[in-house]
Amino acid sequence: MVLGNPESHAPDRLDELLQPILTRWGSAARNLVQILREAQEACDWLSPGVIDRLQRALGVPRAKIEGVAGFYAFFYTQPRGRYRVLFSDNVTDRMLGNRALLDRLCRQLWIEPGKTSEDGLVSVASTSCTGLCDQGPALLVNGFAVGRLDAARIDAIGELIRDAVPLADWPAEFFAVADNVRRADILLGSAMAPGDALRAAHARAPSDGMLASNMRSWREGLPRGVGGPDALLDEIKRANLRGRGGAGFIAGLKWEACRNAPLAPGQQRFVVCNADEGEPGTFKDRVLLSAHADLVFEGMTVAAYALGARRGFLYLRGEYRYLLDRLQAVLARRRAAGLLGGNILGIPGADFEIEIHVGAGAYVCGEESALIESLEGKRGTPRNRPPFPVTNGYLDQPTVVNNVETFAAAALVALNGGDWFRAIGTGKSAGTKLLSVSGDCARPGVYEYPFGVSVAEVLADCGAVDAQAVQVGGPSGVCLAPDEFARRIAFEDIPTAGAFTVFDRTRDMFEVARNFAHFFAHESCGFCTPCRVGTSLLRNLMDKLHDGHGSPYDFAEIEKLNRLLQAMSHCGLGHTACNPVLDTIARFRPAYARRLEREDYTPAFDLDRALAPARRMTGRDDPGAHLQTVAEAGGESGASPGCGAREDSEGGRV
Amino acid sequence: MSINPGFAPSFSLDGRQVPFTAGQTIIQAAAAAGIYIPHLCYRPELKPHGSCKLCTVKVNGRQASSCTLQAQAGMVVESDTDELNDERRALLQMLFVEGNHFCPSCEKSGDCKLQATACELGMTSPHYDHFFPSRPVDASHPDVLLDFNRCILCSLCVRASRDIDGKSVFALSGRGIGSRLIVNARSGRLGDTDFSAADKAASVCPVGVILPKRRGFAVPIGERTYDAAPISVVALREGE
Numbered sequence: 001m002v003l004g005n006p007e008s009h010a011p012d013r014l015d016e017l018l019q020p021i022l023t024r025w026g027s028a029a030r031n032l033v034q035i036l037r038e039a040q041e042a043c044d045w046l047s048p049g050v051i052d053r054l055q056r057a058l059g060v061p062r063a064k065i066e067g068v069a070g071f072y073a074f075f076y077t078q079p080r081g082r083y084r085v086l087f088s089d090n091v092t093d094r095m096l097g098n099r100a101l102l103d104r105l106c107r108q109l110w111i112e113p114g115k116t117s118e119d120g121l122v123s124v125a126s127t128s129c130t131g132l133c134d135q136g137p138a139l140l141v142n143g144f145a146v147g148r149l150d151a152a153r154i155d156a157i158g159e160l161i162r163d164a165v166p167l168a169d170w171p172a173e174f175f176a177v178a179d180n181v182r183r184a185d186i187l188l189g190s191a192m193a194p195g196d197a198l199r200a201a202h203a204r205a206p207s208d209g210m211l212a213s214n215m216r217s218w219r220e221g222l223p224r225g226v227g228g229p230d231a232l233l234d235e236i237k238r239a240n241l242r243g244r245g246g247a248g249f250i251a252g253l254k255w256e257a258c259r260n261a262p263l264a265p266g267q268q269r270f271v272v273c274n275a276d277e278g279e280p281g282t283f284k285d286r287v288l289l290s291a292h293a294d295l296v297f298e299g300m301t302v303a304a305y306a307l308g309a310r311r312g313f314l315y316l317r318g319e320y321r322y323l324l325d326r327l328q329a330v331l332a333r334r335r336a337a338g339l340l341g342g343n344i345l346g347i348p349g350a351d352f353e354i355e356i357h358v359g360a361g362a363y364v365c366g367e368e369s370a371l372i373e374s375l376e377g378k379r380g381t382p383r384n385r386p387p388f389p390v391t392n393g394y395l396d397q398p399t400v401v402n403n404v405e406t407f408a409a410a411a412l413v414a415l416n417g418g419d420w421f422r423a424i425g426t427g428k429s430a431g432t433k434l435l436s437v438s439g440d441c442a443r444p445g446v447y448e449y450p451f452g453v454s455v456a457e458v459l460a461d462c463g464a465v466d467a468q469a470v471q472v473g474g475p476s477g478v479c480l481a482p483d484e485f486a487r488r489i490a491f492e493d494i495p496t497a498g499a500f501t502v503f504d505r506t507r508d509m510f511e512v513a514r515n516f517a518h519f520f521a522h523e524s525c526g527f528c529t530p531c532r533v534g535t536s537l538l539r540n541l542m543d544k545l546h547d548g549h550g551s552p553y554d555f556a557e558i559e560k561l562n563r564l565l566q567a568m569s570h571c572g573l574g575h576t577a578c579n580p581v582l583d584t585i586a587r588f589r590p591a592y593a594r595r596l597e598r599e600d601y602t603p604a605f606d607l608d609r610a611l612a613p614a615r616r617m618t619g620r621d622d623p624g625a626h627l628q629t630v631a632e633a634g635g636e637s638g639a640s641p642g643c644g645a646r647e648d649s650e651g652g653r654v
Numbered sequence: 655m656s657i658n659p660g661f662a663p664s665f666s667l668d669g670r671q672v673p674f675t676a677g678q679t680i681i682q683a684a685a686a687a688g689i690y691i692p693h694l695c696y697r698p699e700l701k702p703h704g705s706c707k708l709c710t711v712k713v714n715g716r717q718a719s720s721c722t723l724q725a726q727a728g729m730v731v732e733s734d735t736d737e738l739n740d741e742r743r744a745l746l747q748m749l750f751v752e753g754n755h756f757c758p759s760c761e762k763s764g765d766c767k768l769q770a771t772a773c774e775l776g777m778t779s780p781h782y783d784h785f786f787p788s789r790p791v792d793a794s795h796p797d798v799l800l801d802f803n804r805c806i807l808c809s810l811c812v813r814a815s816r817d818i819d820g821k822s823v824f825a826l827s828g829r830g831i832g833s834r835l836i837v838n839a840r841s842g843r844l845g846d847t848d849f850s851a852a853d854k855a856a857s858v859c860p861v862g863v864i865l866p867k868r869r870g871f872a873v874p875i876g877e878r879t880y881d882a883a884p885i886s887v888v889a890l891r892e893g894e
Contacts, residue, residue, distance in 0.1 A: 048840055063825035063838035070827030070836070362829070379826070384704045384722040526807070526826075526833035527705050533748035536831040537782055564744050567717050568707045 014049055017042040022057050029060045030395070032068055032377030036075055037318070037360055041143070044084075045076040071379040071525075073127060073361030074143065074318050081122035083161045088138040090129030090280045091515040092438045092501060098137035101154050102126065108158035122161050128363060128519055129280035130319040133438035133501070134180045134445050142167060143321045146174045175322065179287045180445030183461065185432045186424065187292065187408050188448045194294045195339050197302055197414040202347060204231040232306045233259070236410060238418025240430040244405035245274060245366070246473060246497035248429075251410065254400055257390040259307045261398035270399040271303045271312035271352075273407055274371055278317055278363035279474035280519060281499030284434035285404040287446045289316075289323055292408060293330040297354060299407030301339065302414045303400060304352040311353055313394070315371050318359040327356055363523035367571050368401040370525070381527045382571040403497070405434055425451035429490040437462045439502035447500075449489065456485040464502045469509055469588070474499035475516035476576035479509075479583035509588040510595065514542040516580040524573060531574030534565045538578060545595045549606065552596065555585060665729035667711075672725075680720035680731060681709055685893070690886040691733050692742055692771050694749075694860050695808035696721040697894055701817060703809050706749075708742055708771065743777045751782045752831070754789065754803035755861075761870055762862030764878025768806060770885035785831070792837070794845030797867055804861040805835050811864060815855035823849045835863070 021038040025031035035054060036046060043050050046069050055062045069075045076084075087093070087102045106113055106124050116123040132138035135147035144167065146157070153174070160170055181188050237252030258269055273296065277285040288296055300312045316324065331354055334340045344350040362380045365371045369383035372394050393399020402410075409431055413421045422430045429451035435458060438444045442463025449458070459467055470480045472489070473496035480487065480494075487493050503512060521539040526532040538561055541554050562578035569575050585592055607627045615625050662673035667684055674683035679702065681691050695706040702721040709720045712732040720733070732738065749768060757763050792800040807826060812835075815823040823844070827836045839846035849855070856864055875881070879888060888894075 052840070061822040061825070061838045062840065063822060063827075063836050066836055067825040067827040070834075071829050073829075379829075384702075384719065521830065524830040526828065526830040529705070529707050529745050529748055529806075532807070532831055532833060533752050533782075536785070537748070540783065560744070564741055567741055568710050568745065570704070570707070 014043065014053060018050065018053050018057075022054075027057050028377075029058045029064075030375075030377045032058065032060075032065065033072070033360060033374055034357055034377075036065075036069055036072075037358055040075060044082055045078065045080050047077075047079070051077075068377065068379055071362065072318075072359075073522075075360055079116060079120065081116045081120060082164075083122040084140075084142050085122065085124045085157075085161075086127040086130075086140045087124070088128075088130035088132060088136060088140070089126040089515075090133055090136070091512050092133040092281065093129070093137040094511075094515060095439065095507065096137045098126075098149070101137055101149050101151070104151060105154050105158055108155065109161060121164065127319075127361065128278070128522060129282075131277055131283040131286050131317070132177065133281055133283055133436065135178055136438075140319065143318065144175055145177060145319065145322050147177060177286070177290070177322070179291050181287060181291065181448075182437070182443055182445040183447040183449065185448040185450065186412055187288070187295070187405070187432060187434065188446065190292065190295055190408075190412060192295060192298070192411065192415060194298060194334060194337060195345065197298050197411040198305065198339065198345055200416075201232040201235075201302055201305060201414040202228045202345065204228060204235070229259075229306050229308065232302065232414055235413055235418040236306065239413040239421035240418075240428075241406065241409055241413055241421065242429065242491060243403055244409070244433070244497065245403035246279075246477075246495060248491045248495050251402060251406055254390055254402070255303060255306055257388075258393075258398045258400045261391040263398065267397045268311065269307045269309040270394045270397060271300050271307065271309045272368075272371070272375070272394065272399055272401040273300050273312070273314045273404055274366065274368065274401055275320070275404050276315050276317045276359050276366040276371055277320075277404070278366045278523075279476065279497055279499055280516070281436060281438060281471065281474045281501040282497055283436045283438075284446050284498045286320055286323070288404050288408055288434070289320070289327060293327055294334070295408045295411050296404050297330065297334060297407075298339070299409070299411035299414075300354060301344065301352055302410055303402070303407065305344075305350065307398075307400060309400075310351045311355070313375055314354060314356045315365070315375060316356055316358050317365075318361050321358055324356060324358060331356070362525070363519075364525040364571070364573055367573070370571070371401060372399065379525070381525050405498075426488075426490045426492060428492050433489055433496070434498050435489070435496075435500045436498050437500045437502070440464060440467065440504035440507070441502045451490045452488050454486055454488050455480060455494075458489075458500060459485065459502065462502070464504070466504045467502050468505045468507065469503040469512075469584075471499065471501040471503070471512070471580070472496050474501070475519055475580050476572065477579070479512075479580060479587060481587040508591055509584045510545070510591040513580045513584040514546055517542045517577075520573065520577040524577075528568070528570035528574065530565050530568040531570065531577065534561050534569075534574065535577050537561060538581065542581065545592065548595060548597055549603070550592075550595055551600070555592070558582070558585070663725075663727035665725050665727060665731055667731045668734050672731075674725040678725050680711060680713070680718075680723055680725050680729075683725045684720070684733070685890060688890060689733075690889055691720050692775060692886075693721060693889075694767055694771065694806060695810060697810060697858060699818070700810060700813045700858070703813070706806065706808055707745055710738065710741070712738065739775055743772075743775050744781075746772045746775065746777050747779075747781045749806045750777075750780045751784045752787070753805060754784075754786065760804070760862050761865055762804070764873075764875055764881050766862060766880075767860035767885060768804075770880035770888075773880070774885050789834075792842075792844050793867075794841075794843035795847075795849060795867075796845070797851040798844065798849065798856060799865045799867055800837070800844055801863055801865065802835060805863045806861055807833050807835065808860060810858040810860065811835070811855045814858045815849075815853060818854040821848055821853065821855075823847050823853070823855060 025035050039050055040046055051065050069077050087098050109122055111117045114125045130138050132147040137149045138147040241251040242248040275285050342351045357375055359365050365374045365380040367382045368389055370380040374380040389399045389401055391398055425431050432448050432450050435447045437447055472478055472494050517539045521535040524531045524535045544550050565574045565577055664671045664673045672683050672687045684691050691709050693709040695703045704719040704722040710717050711720045714730050757769055789802040812824045815821045823838050825836050828834045837844050
């Protein structure tokens with residue numbers, strides 16, 4: 001946690017700061033995202049001088065570097081403060097009063113949100129969910145997470161910044177992130193010793209080790225279930241382990257497809273762990289990586305053993321930067337224990353290394369092909385598919401991408417066998433599911449249940465009384481009303497990556513949906529026309545309703561947009577962007593109807609409201625400075641809709 | 655689904671059998687068979703991008719970009735249907751409101767693929783509220799003007815400059831609705847790059863972003879490319 005030096009942009013200083021970073025990442029353009037991230041940590045922002053040097057060292061066009069830097073929300077090509085504060089703006093942060101705290105900090109520091117202070121000391125803005133919903137409201141300062149914000153903590157932070165206290169000297173408890181494990185089952189209750197799953201996998205049947213799995217003709221001549229890697233793959237398939245990222249693809253089939261993909265000369269297979277946990281309301285991977293990192297890395301190594309892969313990546317979301325040093329320490333320990341590196345556990349040819357890449361604020365990188373693009377140092381744009389990553393993944397080579405929780409479960413399957421795993425959960429959903437529970441409940445945190453648990457059971461366990469809605473799976477998931485609380489968490493009923501956000505009867509479900517519409521507009525990658533423009537149109541429609549200018553016509557427009565986004569979008573982000581709005585219209589119509597001033601027609605443009613800036617500038621508010629709207633002229637509306645409460649489109653109370 | 659020996663494999667497109675050779679995409683096979691599928695970010699000589707989504711077709715009932723999906727024997731493809739054309743019109747409307755398109759005063763009017771495709775598909779209004787983004791023009795180059803107001807982010811110039819000219823003069827930056835075309839110079843100005851009016855990238859813009867200087871209205875309105883023939887005819891004739 002080094003605070004960048006304000007004089008860091010002296011040319012000779014820049015070389016001194018950047019050279020170790022370039023050396024660490026081999027001056028390779030495929031590591032551009034990592035190089036930019038570390039360059040910014042060292043230099044505060046990606047100044048033209050920084051880009052000059054990177055361009056010379058990497059030998060790529062300057063526009064490529066600027067294109068990548070411009071894609072990720074956490075990269076700055078304009079000067080920012082030496083303290084860069086980003087408030088998490090998930091709906092749960094809103095419910096806990098984050099806007100008032102943001103305003104409080106800005107007042108204390110005499111700055112406007114989104115701007116940098118005149119002295120270059122500090123900037124304050126907001127960002128998408130940072131994954132601390134169980135201990136919010138939260139913020140990031142120079143990339144490091146601070147939770148449990150209240151007025152006292154905000155005032156203390158304001159003081160520390162004003163006094164330019166280096167981050168390393170801030171109270172350690174500010175950066176303490178609790179695991180909040182509320183219910184443990186096979187994963188969170190696992191006491192597996194590092195290496196046990198690998199030993200069990202290797203002991204399953206005699207084998208020549210990892211190289212054998214690449215000798216297809218040799219292997220295919222064997223009966224099923226013989227040979228360590230083959231036996232392991234059979235167990236993974238027998239377990240019916242399905243991907244925990246939400247889509248539920250069968251891991252055994254994915255692994256098999258990757259293992260069977262042909263390799264051109266010089267190519268190899270890769271194992272990638274998707275820890276880009278960006279779905280608002282989800283934080284279970286944070287807890288797995290904090291409390292059970294060995295289980296996750298063991299699962300990746302197990303996959304490498306089954307596939308014959310020699311390299312793996314953990315793609316850690318930028319918001320979890322604070323976990324990086326701890327995870328590196330776990331990797332070092334595993335290397336020292338012979339669980340990573342060459343000849344793992346003494347198995348000849350069993351070589352595997354794991355490298356950690358850190359994201360930089362892009363939800364779309366949770367999509368596996370966008371994640372691979374980011375790993376390759378590019379803009380995180382989802383690829384055209386087919387071909388799929390199992391045949392054409394990282395550097396166009398066969399790659400398995402699985403969720404953190406999937407790898408943790410795979411380690412347990414390797415240890416205990418497929419039949420053991422399949423006996424847990426339901427017919428089509430084997431094993432357990434981690435739920436990230438937050439919102440209006442007494443005990444937010446991570447809950448692990450066998451698949452098949454009902455929504456009502458979870459609500460009872462977490463101490464949610466008076467729930468009017470549960471958003472399962474985050475904004476791209478489903479919003480459930482009380483008459484659906486008997487439904488079950490399972491691929492047969494409600495599949496989910498694990499977000500479980502509770503809203504009690506005091507909450508305005510329209511504002512919840514509006515927050516999600518803003519989220520999707522902010523996170524659209526911009527590659528395809530329907531999502532790039534459509535998510536912004538949807539956001540504008542929701543703001544129009546919020547401002548009291550909506551009409552039933554807008555509901556039809558939202559439905560039309562939804563059809564278009566589902567039909568034409570390039571990836572899942574666009575396909576699901578309308579879900580929260582359509583779900584809440586269907587289930588909580590009164591929250592929308594309240595906003596319609598007239599049922600038949602409401603003008604989208606309010607003349608009087610448009611004059612508000614002119615009134616502010618001239619300091620006038622007399623009758624002559626107002627125009628009558630259609631509604632007022634007809635005598636159907638009271639106060640001028642142009643004044644007061646509705647002027648701030650950000651100001652909705654959830 | 656079987657391939658008859660001696661016959662090229664084929665798929666069905668709007669009820670017609672379209673032959674193809676291995677590796678051809680749906681849009682390539684369709685063009686070869688004289689069938690136009692609307693598109694903006696696709697040009698045969700450049701690697702397909704699949705971003706404008708105008709060329710979306712239904713393959714066995716599921717939407718796919720016809721410029722990136724390889725043809726397979728027995729596919730049932732729908733393209734010229736009311737449903738797909740409605741959706742294409744909506745995409746065109748989105749492209750119009752996202753940028754600043756003032757056709758009557760645009761040098762590219764009549765030669766513009768966005769305008770011509772909108773005519774082809776019967777788009778009669780922008781429908782959505784305009785975004786009116788602020789996009790400064792770049793007149794720094796001696797021979798070429800850049801008017802970003804009309805950019806539809808198709809990346810044709812990016813690909814042409816990188817893959818054909820070997821220069822990488824252009825790139826996309828930003829994200830979401832803030833995506834934008836940038837130029838490969840520290841100043842961000844085209845005049846400070848090695849771009850030349852003879853580059854392939856100077857001639858691939860489907861709209862009026864990349865324009866030659868000192869050649870305004872050389873061909874009168876009314877006598878331009880798409881005044882003479884609709885884009886569905888021109889695209890097949892010119893192989894674009």
